[in-house]
Structure formats: structure tokens, C-alpha cells
Amino acid sequence: MMRKFPEGFLWGGATAANQVEGGWKEGGKGISVSDCARHHLDVDVENYKAHNHITSKDIEEALASDDDSLYPKRHGSQFYYHYKEDIKMFAEMGFKVYRMSIAWSRIFPNGDDEQPNEAGLKFYDDVFDECAKYGIEPLVTMSHYEPPLNLVLKYNGWYNRKLVGFFETFVKTICERYKNKVKYWLTFNEVDSMIRHPYTTGGLIEDRFPGIKWNQVIFQAMHHQFVASALATKICHEIISDSMVGCMLTKLTYYPYSCKPEDVLQAQQDMRGTYCYSDTQVFGEYPAYLLAKFKNEGVEIVKEPGDDEVMKKYPVDFVSFSYYMSSGLDTAVGNTVTAVKNPYLPSSEWGWQIDPIGLRISMVDLYDRYRKPLFIVENGLGAKDVVLPDGTIDDQYRIDYFDCHFKEMLNAIEIDGVECLGYTSWGCIDIVSESTKQMSKRYGFIYVDADDYGKGTYKRIPKKSFYWYKKVIETNGACLFED
Ligand code: BGP
Numbered sequence: 096m097m098r099k100f101p102e103g104f105l106w107g108g109a110t111a112a113n114q115v116e117g118g119w120k121e122g123g124k125g126i127s128v129s130d131c132a133r134h135h136l137d138v139d140v141e142n143y144k145a146h147n148h149i150t151s152k153d154i155e156e157a158l159a160s161d162d163d164s165l166y167p168k169r170h171g172s173q174f175y176y177h178y179k180e181d182i183k184m185f186a187e188m189g190f191k192v193y194r195m196s197i198a199w200s201r202i203f204p205n206g207d208d209e210q211p212n213e214a215g216l217k218f219y220d221d222v223f224d225e226c227a228k229y230g231i232e233p234l235v236t237m238s239h240y241e242p243p244l245n246l247v248l249k250y251n252g253w254y255n256r257k258l259v260g261f262f263e264t265f266v267k268t269i270c271e272r273y274k275n276k277v278k279y280w281l282t283f284n285e286v287d288s289m290i291r292h293p294y295t296t297g298g299l300i301e302d303r304f305p306g307i308k309w310n311q312v313i314f315q316a317m318h319h320q321f322v323a324s325a326l327a328t329k330i331c332h333e334i335i336s337d338s339m340v341g342c343m344l345t346k347l348t349y350y351p352y353s354c355k356p357e358d359v360l361q362a363q364q365d366m367r368g369t370y371c372y373s374d375t376q377v378f379g380e381y382p383a384y385l386l387a388k389f390k391n392e393g394v395e396i397v398k399e400p401g402d403d404e405v406m407k408k409y410p411v412d413f414v415s416f417s418y419y420m421s422s423g424l425d426t427a428v429g430n431t432v433t434a435v436k437n438p439y440l441p442s443s444e445w446g447w448q449i450d451p452i453g454l455r456i457s458m459v460d461l462y463d464r465y466r467k468p469l470f471i472v473e474n475g476l477g478a479k480d481v482v483l484p485d486g487t488i489d490d491q492y493r494i495d496y497f498d499c500h501f502k503e504m505l506n507a508i509e510i511d512g513v514e515c516l517g518y519t520s521w522g523c524i525d526i527v528s529e530s531t532k533q534m535s536k537r538y539g540f541i542y543v544d545a546d547d548y549g550k551g552t553y554k555r556i557p558k559k560s561f562y563w564y565k566k567v568i569e570t571n572g573a574c575l576f577e578d
Pocket residue numbers: 111114284285345417473477521527528529530531536
């Protein structure tokens with residue numbers, strides 16, 4: 096019998112406002128943290144690491160600069176101007192769902208405004224209406240690396256408890272406005288990324304916290320996001336009765352360096368280092384080992400009365416996650432942990448290890464752990480695509496990446512019994528990369544003619560994978576198993 100995905104499987108693609116929209120000052124939008132995120136392609140690599148650590152000086156420079164070629168997220172892929180054309184192309188592929196985010200700074204330009212910005216609300220009304228024209232369900236991330244910069248400069252970002260209230264106002268506004276257009280919501284994109292990039296995720300700039308341990312700042316900010324996430328779930332369910340609210344986790348999958356017990360233990364510790372965040376949002380409380388970590392590292396979370404009750408009472412309905420690769424082999428060498436390349440796996444041009452079986456392992460782990468429906472909301476291959484002289488783009492390597500990942504996804508569903516609501520590939524249209532701010536790290540089924548400095552026509556060109564994905568959706572995956 097021909098294998099295919101379950102009826103109603105939600106095939107689609109994903110973007111984020113800060114990486115796709117552009118129009119960074121259009122329609123009354125305020126400046127977001129991402130508008131001040133500079134790329135470092137014009138400096139030597141050594142400095143790149145140092146530069147990636149945002150300082151107050153970097154923000155001053157960004158605010159003083161009108162050279163958008165250094166700040167790629169100011170132009171993104173110019174979805175703000177092309178959204179009708181882009182959504183039409185998503186519909187041509189047959190999308191059932193489109194994951195996107197609402198830029199907080201379009202709705203409340205300064206984050207603490209008394210009234211919302213009507214032009215910003217209208218923009219997303221138009222986007223959702225365009226999706227509805229083609230029967231595409233929006234899947235909306237409330238916060239995806241784009242808090243208003245004013246909340247950073249005036250309040251010190253998510254470290255300040257006031258942000259919970261400002262976020263509640265934002266969520267009430269968008270749920271009320273879009274209650275008849277959006278039923279699927281995610282609260283914070285990769286809430287764990289506060290650890291990796293505290294600036295874009297939490298609006299935290301280390302030099303603004305003299306004398307306070309950085310760990311304390313990061314986990315206090317994350318506590319405020321956990322409370323805000325629970326309140327957002329509460330608000331969503333109250334305003335939109337059939338809504339489903341998910342958490343969103345960076346699914347890092349670690350393999351032991353060897354069968355040596357110390358190495359197996361290390362990999363288990365690393366996995367819990369990721370699960371602790373989704374545990375908190377799914378079980379509605381900090382897991383014991385995260386509390387132990389706080390204690391061992393001298394982190395003292397300041398709570399307000401009712402925090403524990405709210406978190407417990409409003410856990411998420413489903414678990415969404417990003418998966419790109421497995422994370423190398425971790426070995427406990429002395430007490431320093433080093434991840435080494437997995438010799439059994441190929442790597443992308445950016446060194447990300449390509450591991451489709453790792454996706455199945457991740458799905459089984461998450462479903463066994465939480466017994467809640469899953470949703471894969473990011474997966475894909477960043478690659479340097481080339482436009483051939485005849486104007487076509489042959490990204491067979493991307494088709495191959497998806498082909499093997501889709502087959503493992505179906506194995507998890509059909510063989511391992513995992514319940515998976517849907518799949519949205521990351522960057523279904525070329526957009527600005529988060530880690531390197533490059534347009535040239537392309538993920539899309541649709542090519543966008545723009546370079547790493549924002550120069551280009553922004554013309555859209557379907558790649559070979561566009562037509563392939565269209566067939567996958569048309570046959571609900573059955574074409575993957577045709578000879
Ligand atoms: C995830 C983010 C996405 C996206 C993705 C790909 O962490 O949620 O916003 O950026 O990573 O990574 P990159 O863009 O760095 O290639």
C-alpha cells in the first residue's frame with residue numbers, strides 16, 4: 096500500500112518578521128532589536144565572534160547609521176511590499192499552513208505605547224486575508240527575535256518585570272484583532288535561545304548590568320518569558336475558543352562520543368540542558384534539575400505571587416520545534432565538554448551536520464517525553480544557490496535534504512506512533528539568516544534576488560525544489576515513495 100502522510104497533515108513553510116519583512120520604518124513601525132543587528136561580513140572572522148556580542152556602543156552606531164547595507168534585517172526579503180505575490184506562490188505550492196511572526200514593534204512601536212498602531216494592525220489583517228484567499232492557515236509566532244528597541248533602552252529588556260505586562264497588552268491586542276483569522280499560535284520562538292543570543296531574544300545587553308551576574312540576568316529574563324508565555328496561553332484560550340498554543344524549542348540532538356559511560360552520561364546531560372525549557376512550558380513548572388542548576392550556579396529567580404500558579408495552570412497545547420542537524424558528538428574530556436564532528440554525517444556549507452535519522456530520534460524523544468502533539472516548525476538546508484544562465488536554479492541538494500528528512504518524519508509517525516500536526520520548512524522563501532545575517536545562506540523554495548548587502552532587484556524565482564515540494568504536498572508525501 097502506497098505510503099503517505101495522515102489526512103489533514105499541515106504542510107507549509109515558515110518565516111519570521113525580522114528576517115523577511117523589511118519595511119523597518121514603514122507604516123508607523125518602531126525600531127526593533129533586529130534592526131540594529133549588524134552583519135560582520137566586512138570585518139575579519141576573528142573579530143566576528145567578538146562583534147557578535149552586542150554592546151551599547153553597537154546600538155549607538157546602529158541608531159546613527161542609515162547604511163542599511165550593514166543591517167540586513169532592515170530590508171529582509173521585502174515581504175512587506177511583496178506579500179501578495181509571495182503568498183500566491185506559497186498557494187501555488189499548495190501550502191496548508193504558513194508560519195510567520197507578528198513584529199511587536201509594528202503593533203506597539205515603543206512596546207509601552209498606550210494605543211496600538213492601526214497601520215501595523217492593518218498590515219497583518221491584509222496578510223491574513225491574503226492567506227485566507229487560498230485556504231492557508233496562519234501559524235503565528237508572537238515573539239520571534241523582534242522586541243521593540245525602546246524596551247531595551249528604557250527598561251533593560253526582559254530582565255524588567257514590566258515587560259510581562261507590556262507583552263500581555265500586545266497579546267490581548269493581536270488575539271482580539273485576529274480572533275477570526277488565526278487559531279494556531281506559538282508564544283516565544285526558541286525560548287532557550289536566550290542563552291545563545293540574549294540580545295535578540297531578550298533585549299539584554301551585558302554592559303547595562305554592571306555588578307549583576309550575567310547568568311542571573313539571563314535566567315531572570317527567561318522567567319519573565321515563561322510567565323508571559325503562560326499568560327499568553329490563557330489570553331489566547333479566553334479570546335479564541337478553538338485556539339491551539341504551542342511552545343517552540345531549539346531541538347538540539349546530542350550523540351555520545353563513545354559507548355564509554357562517561358560519554359553517554361555527558362550526552363544525556365546535554366539533552367536535559369535543552370529539555371529543561373520545554374519541560375517548563377509543557378509541565379508548567381521548573382524541573383528539579385533546572386532548579387538544581389539555578390542553586391548550583393547561584394541564580395536566584397525573583398518571582399511574584401501567582402507566578403507558579405499561572406505557569407502551572409496554563410501549559411501549552413502542543414510542542415513545536417526547530418531541527419536542522421544533530422549536534423555532533425559530546426565527550427566528557429576532563430570537565431571541559433567538546434563537541435566533535437560526527438564522522439558518519441555529511442555537513443552543509445555552513446558546517447551543519449545533515450542527519451535525517453536525527454529528526455526521527457528527536458520526534459520520538461519529544462513525543463515520548465510530553466505525550467502532546469508535535470509540530471515541526473523549522474527544518475531546512477541553508478545553501479549557496481546559483482541562478483543559471485537560463486534563469487533556473489537547480490537546488491537538487493535541497494530536494495535531497497528534504498526527501499530523506501520527510502521519509503524519517505513519516506517513519507516517526509507511522510512506525511513510532513508519533514502524533515505530528517504538520518511541518519513548515521524554515522525559510523520557505525529566501526530570507527536573512529539569523530546567525531550570520533546573510534541572504535546568501537538561502538533556505539527557500541523561492542529565490543530572492545538580493546545579496547548580503549541588500550543589493551538586488553528582489554525578484555522572486557521558483558527553484559527546482561518549488562515544483563518538487565508542490566508535488567509532495569499534492570500527493571501528501573506519496574510521491575516520495577514512487578520509483
Ligand atoms: C533558528 C531561528 C530561525 C532561523 C534558523 C536558521 O534558530 O529560529 O529564525 O534563523 O535558526 O538559522 P540561520 O538563519 O542562522 O541559518
